[in-house]
Amino acid sequence: MRGLGRFCTRRPGWVVTGWLLAAVAVAALVGAFGRPVAEDITLPGSDGQVGRELMERAFAGSGNGTGQLILRVRDGSLADPGRAEAIAVALAEVRAHPHVANVRPPDAAQGTLGADGRIGYATVEFDVISREVDRALAEGVLDAAAPARAAGVETVGAGALARPESGTRTGELLGLAVAALVMVVAFGGLVAAGLPLVTALVTLLCGLGLIGLAGHLTDVPSVATTLATMIGLGVGVDYALFLLTRYRALGRDRAAVVATVASAGTAVVFAGGSVVVAFGGLGLAGVPILTTLAWTAGLVVLLAVGAATTLLPAVLTLLGPRVDALRVFRRPAGSGRSRWGRLAERITRKPGRYALLTTALLVLVTAPVADLETGQLDFGNNPPGTATRTGYDLLAEGFGPGINGPLTVVAALDPPAGDGDGRIAALRDAVARTPGVARTRPAAVSADGRVAAVRAEADSAANDPRTADTIRALRRVTVAGADVHVTGAVAIRGDVGERVARRMPWVIAAVVLLSAVLLLLAFRAPVLALKAAVMNLLSVGTAYGVLTAVFQWGWGVRAIGLDGPVPVEAYVPMMLFALLFGLSMDYEVFLLSAVRDAWRASGDNRAAVRDGLAGTGRVITSAALIMVCVFASFILSPNPIIKMFGLGLAVAIAVDATIIRGLLVPATMALLGDLNWWTPFHKAGRGGSIPASRIR
Structure with missing residues (x-):
């Protein structure tokens, strides 16, 4: 990292030009070729996917829009x-x-x-x-x-004629405006406040462009680009904020840039790596939409790390002391640090009390998760007045609720059907008699007679649990000489929910283990790594609790633009887990880096906790406030899934940066004492060769 910092200071013009050329090239390609999205959900190996593939092979054009x-x-x-x-x-x-x-x-x-x-x-x-x-x-x-x-x-x-309303331009601008205000307060000047925004926007331009171009090669849902925007803005601003804060504490020259990249840049790489590792754990789910959401968001995180550790240092080199230009006001030196120092003193004096109270509060917020039940959303859950909701309501009014989630019963016939084959009529009759089926359409038979398909409509809406019962009943239909499958968007989404539920424990275990290993590599302290994993689980629990209370129970759901309770989409909890576990690790890395540096200098655990919290409290809360504002702005999206991500992330990050990192982590570290730093990797507990990465 020190070598990277030296390169950025020696060739700042090259670095800035390279980023600008990359951004222009990506924007030009997107302008020429567009950014297609696909809302279809696939699930290899599922009954619904088998049926879909039978349809696509047997009926020409069935895969077209x-x-x-x-x-x-x-x-x-x-x-x-x-x-x-x-x-x-x-x-x-x-x-x-x-x-x-x-x-x-x-x-x-x-x-x-x-x-x-x-x-x-x-x-x-x-x-x-x-x-x-x-x-x-x-x-x-x-x-x-x-x-x-x-x-x-x-x-x-x-x-295909209903384009989902996922636009959040008003919310994004509002979030950016609040973020800019927070940075002006934090830095006191317009130039310094604008640099994190510039790096975040360059990151987004490149990241969203690459994701859009990938849409020509693979299915990328519209929610992926919105989620990538949300994550890109949050981490892009945060990573640049941490580096800029460190740079201004070290000086305004090229040596300060190199030292910043070597210290804060190392912490940013570990933090970004923890986010990407968390996303990588989603591969165990075996659900393509989760894989897509993971690699699209992970790509933006990698670009944010790259921009923070190369583009920002190059710009700082070019600006030098002018980074403090256009000053709005002067912040009293050490004011934030002294407030956090006083809080740290109180926490370390009575750590047991703070640990007990904060744990009780977190358990209270997390409690609703015991009632969490996932389902699937459809356009009927969109806010009233949107085009997709209007179309959904019109179809339901004219043809019943099942019209919006048709099911296709597909039968592979062996031997192939001939003229007047009784199996075709038997299949349609069996489908029509199935409990929960409101109507059926005439059966279609492939040209070679090997596949027959009957379209059915349930007497309940796609997101109604009774529709899942109807699908299960249809999958029990038997016709001699026919292998029956049930497909359609609703059936496949139901299969996704079942697979996510089965594999959720494995994904959680993998993400926790990989993240703990990453922290172990960073700090060589097993107790710290294990404790960080537990703290991150508490952060995730608060998000789940809030999602259950707001969306499933309906507490305040109308205040965020919906007309009543809605199911929590099946894949949202798993994706939120990976997101929050990775993002929470950011603040853990920055806080623990400062505490470790102070402990190495003094050997006094409680003093190190006080100094670490005092030194990082202001910058962590400023960064978290920016991220919370960005995430909360996405609650204005008309898409209920984006609302879930926005609310869950905003609440969890707010709790994580204040209650968990500001109170619970220092309290538990004070209680654990020197056990925090026990390590089997070297004899001298305060020694080691890991470079300091203290964030001030």
């Missing part, structure tokens, strides 16, 4: 002469739109026209796969339906 153009009139009927003619013209315009392969108009015989004739939908089939039906294509198709709207027919998109 399909959407519904919902048509609704408030009075009369869609079949009224003037309206019917306008709808026909509109559908002809849609059919002529690029990449539209076929349009099937509303038809009562096909079950796509409501009983009263007010609501119907046209099925729009594309000649490209789902992830290539981007927002521009979907909006173009909806615009082509203008003749129907001119005749008073409301048109709304669903399926």
Whole structure:
């Protein structure tokens, strides 16, 4: 790291130019090729995935994008002469739109026209796969339906034509504004306050661009880019803040830059590494969407570490003393340190009391997790008034709740079906008689007769637990000479939930073990590593407790834009665990680095705890406040899953940086005494060759 610091000070222009060229190149590629997203969820080896693959092999084009153009009139009927003619013209315009392969108009015989004739939908089939039906294509198709709207027919998109509202631009700007204010207060000057924002934005530009380009090669859901934005802003600002704080404490020259990269930069690398290691543990889940969320967020974290340890030192070299330019006010020297010093003195004087009280508070906040039950969300859980929610409600009104989560019963036939094969009728009859099935469509048979498929609709909504019961009942359907599977988005998402529940303990164990090993390598102290893992679990528990109380129980859920309780999406707890375990380790590394340095200097454990907390308290709370503001701003997103991530992360980081790192960790370290520093790796407990990484 010291060598990296020297390179950045000797060639600062090269480093800055390299980052700017990379950002411009990525932005140009994204502008030329776009950033496709795909909302389909896959799960290799599951019954639902087997059924989907059978469909894709047997029926040409079944893997292509399909959407519904919902048509609704408030009075009369869609079949009224003037309206019917306008709808026909509109559908002809849609059919002529690029990449539209076929349009099937509303038809009562096909079950796509409501009983009263007010609501119907046209099925729009594309000649490209789902992830290539981007927002521009979907909006173009909806615009082509203008003749129907001119005749008073409301048109709304669903399926591939419903682009999920995950935009959080207002929230992001609000979070950045608050972060900028916090940094102005922390540094006192506009230039110093702006540097962490600049490095974070460069990180985001490169990271989101690369993630978007990867969407051409693999399925990347829209939630992945939003989550990467959330994490990128948080850690990008935080890592730069830690380095900048250390640099200003050491001086304003090139030697200070090198020393900063060698000390604070090392801590940032360990902190970022702990986040990436936590994400790596998600690979054990065997769930592609979790793997995607992990590598996209991990990529942004790696770029944030790179920008903080190369771009920022190069800019600091170029600025020199001008880093303090545009000063707004002067902060009294040592004011933050003295306040944290007084708190540290009180904690180490009566550590047992602080440990007991903080533990009781954390247990209270975590208690609701005992009632946590995961499920699956659908567009019916989106805030009222959003396009996706409107389309969902219209379809449910016209055709029942099951229309929004159709199920496909797929049967592999052996021997292949011939004309008048009784197995086809038997399959449809068995599906129709299954408890919970509201209606079925005519069976489709592949050209070679080897696969038959029956579409079914449940009498309950996709996120209703009764739909899961219906899927299980359909999977028990037996027809002689047929191997039956149940597929569809709802069925596969249910399979995801079951796999996540089975593998959650293994993922937790792996992440805890890997993170503890990383801390062990950093500090060579087994007790510290084990204690850090326990503290991080407490942080995760508070997030789970809050998610249960707000989203499942409905406490204050309307205040965040939803109209009632919603299920906690099945993969959210596992992803939150990895995120929080990694991010919590950041503050643990920074705090323990300072405590260890003080202990090496004095050999007095309690004095070291006091000095470590006094020296890092202000910068850790400033960094946490920035991260909390960034995460909380994403609660404004219309997507309930993003709201869950935003609220869970914001609450957990706030608790972690104040109650856990500010109170519980110092109290437990004071109680443990020299046992904190016991190590089997070398004889001299205060010796060792690990470079200091104290953050002041």
